[in-house]
Amino acid sequence: MQLAACRVAAMLANGRAMTIDKTFAPAEIEAKWYSNWEESGKFRPERPDAEPFTIIIPPPNVTGSLHMGHALDNTLQDVLIRYHRLKGRDALWVVGTDHAGIATQMVVERQLAEKQIKRTDLGREKFVEKVWEWKAESGGAITTQLRRLGASCDWKNERFTMDEGFSAAVTKVFVDLYDKKLIYRDKRLVNWDPKFKTAISDLEVETVEVQGKFWHMSYPLADGSGKISVATTRPETMLADMAVAVHPDDARYKALIGKEVKLPITGRLVPIVADEHADPELGSGAVKVTPGHDFNDFEVGKRAGFKPADMLNMFDDEAHVVQTEDGLIPEDYIGMERFAAREKVVAQLEAESLLEQVEDRVIQTPYGDRSGVVIEPWLTDQWYVDAQKLAIPAIAAVRDGKAKFVPKTWEKTYFNWMENIQPWCVSRQLWWGHQIPAWYDESGKPYVAESEAKARALAGPDARLTRDPDVLDTWFSSALWPFGTLGWPEDSDKLKRHYPGSVLVTGFDIIFFWVARMMMQGIEFMGQAPFETVYCHGLVRDASGAKMSKSKGNTVDPLELIDQYGADALRFTMTAMETQGRDIKLSSQRVEGYRNFATKLWNAARFCEVNGIGASDKIAAPPANLAVNRWIISEVARTRRTLDASMRDYRFDAYADGIYHFVWSRFCDWYLELIKPVLQEGGSADDAAETRAVAGWALDQILVMLHPVMPFITEELWHALGDRGRHDLVTAKWVEADDIDEEASAEIDWLIRLVSEVRSGRSELNVPAGAKLPLFVRDASEATKTRIAVNQPIIERMCRAESISHDEAPAGGAAQIVVDEATYVLPLEGVIDLAAERARLEKNAAAAEKEAKSLEGRLSNPAFVEKAKPEAVEKARTDHGEKTAEAERLRAALARLG
């Protein structure tokens, strides 16, 4: 019995079964639609004649899992891609992952360590094999997660920075740059990471303020004539000191220049040299010089005549003490860890009474951003890219507007860095990555070529070649992503069609790491910047504004939010909160709110279905006579304009806001309410048919316009509302309707104002919500009378009026509502609190008078009338007239109240 009743309730008038469930359950529809889209190739429809729109994904690390930053970044990209796909463009979202040198090597090494295996036990070849195995098994989890977010990437052409084709591109770029002398090998100080035992670039070094000490030490002069004071934050490096520097103009030390110091502990004899680096204002004015272990000292050392090859080195690759070339470090120091060596040096100096003073001091200390250990400046041979040369056209491209940053303010950051760019150290002492295509003969002369055979051709048949064991910085390959993924160096159609990309979406934090380098390489190898626009978004922070970090434990897992609220809700949150240039403070409340929005739409669609409103078979708006229908068609057009403008300007927040308000505050709150009398209270059949057609069309437009942000629910409803076969929303057509009916808009605006005012009056006077009252209209113009007549059923329903009359209202207490020229009277004899109504009218009258007075003041100022824009003056006049009239009518109503 009960079952049968359910079944009946689940059938519609037209015989179709209800397809929209009572509750909106995101998880089911998400899984269903994503695989549907992907399997049917809907992310990449064939559109050979359409204008291309291309986005290259910032490739996530293969080791990565989706975090909020990805959720933001990829939501924005997907919104753009889906929007332009709907607009008919040939939209391509290139996807792939990054091999992430250090990160991946670390993961696999850690895994091996569990089995007590060291990377060196396996040897390079075996180890790299293990990494590939790892990748096959557990790499790329993030690609599954991107799918859960709804990212409509071109998965059929997924790339990896170490796949065959891409690797070939990397090798070619290296060789070409070498041949153009834009890559060279050099011996100099690098930032050495003693944990990973590799060089890293300047950018991978993070300077942190730490509490340290400043040690003042005495260095005796070699001739026994006295001593000189130096101060340092790193006393252990004195074991490799090669000089003491004083300022050439420092009167205190002029006589000492050229003399020698006999270093404590090592007994090394080193010269006192003049160098402007020594600041007479600081400390004693004399500074110890350790060219092999300090960037400043390296330069001082070079100026003092030391060649890099002769600079003393006292550390091995783990920053343990090793003997210097001259053999002067006492044996008991050898093998000591650097900080232990520091303590020992300090203790020994103290014992020898050579420690003058120890100060506490905050020190800027360099740390490896991945390893977290103190970086050691270390003298090694490395490969460098001449970034300064490559930067010149990359700067010009932005300066000339060929590539532009959004928001524009990031251009300053870009220029500032590019103009002061340093040589880029690109070699890494790792095993996982693109091995550098350089071979050395026995004398150490390098031959750079795309293969060993080609290197041999350069070196001659008799040379014994060994390959450079190092690999390239991961960012070196990432820099080629915009063209390497499109088939370069092959001159493919795809490359021609999709390079440069339309827009790059990324966090501002990798402008230097990645954007700048793509600009340089893209221009060098493709002749033009890799994208027209670089959209930089901020960071996703926790609700209190703190940076999310695993160590703080304040990270929010986007997948959990998806489980809880649905991918659409998360995507809407990211879109709505993306205001240009600001970081995002994420709160789950916000996500919940947008889940509610999805539910609202879901229920609106259910309402439509129940009322026989279904999929529209039209792209253009259906013909309409009723004002409500003409109005909603206009509102769709207005919304469309707003959304188009928002996308054009990359105003994601405005896009989200625009569709949100249209759906909730216009379509649901007013349109659906306004058409209820037509559909449910026996309006004419023609009117009902017209309304169903228009409502179905408007709902379709909502689905299309919302789809870029909420792809899942919109696709589900798209099909639930009618049988569209395999015509999916993902490849539907964006509304281009642009008809705006000013007359209908004015009428419905009036209707909305009338209903709102009456409701407000009733509410303020505590009229019971359900009470039906007669409504008397006075002073209405003919036009208003017509509008009232036409809209009578709606007005009665929404104002809870039992009748509407133009007769004079009965005497006695009443609520009076002023809308435009007319006054609407609700008799409340006996019920009304006269004092309350008087207060209400008084408040409204005072407000109108205040505004009228302010406008009057402005209009009576001759300067305003003369100098202000004519539109502004005109508007002030109109507003003044209206406000004055309104105030008069309210006063009249008050007078009537007695």
Add this chain to the structure above:
RNA sequence: GGGCGCGUAGCUCAGCGGUAGAGCACUGCCUUCACACGGCAGGGGUCACAGGUUCAAACCCUGUCGCGCCCACCA
């Protein structure tokens, strides 16, 4: 030491020359036949501060205070 950004309703943020907006939170009413993840109505802001430009400033300029971020070799 340079550079950038921010300070608008209790909270998170739009607005960037014509006398203040949204979402959430808050208050009152409503189990009205799409939706209580809801409906209707409402309260709440000297737009950090001080000067200046302008007929008109939250919005432009200068300075002050507070808060963030980035870059930089003070040994």
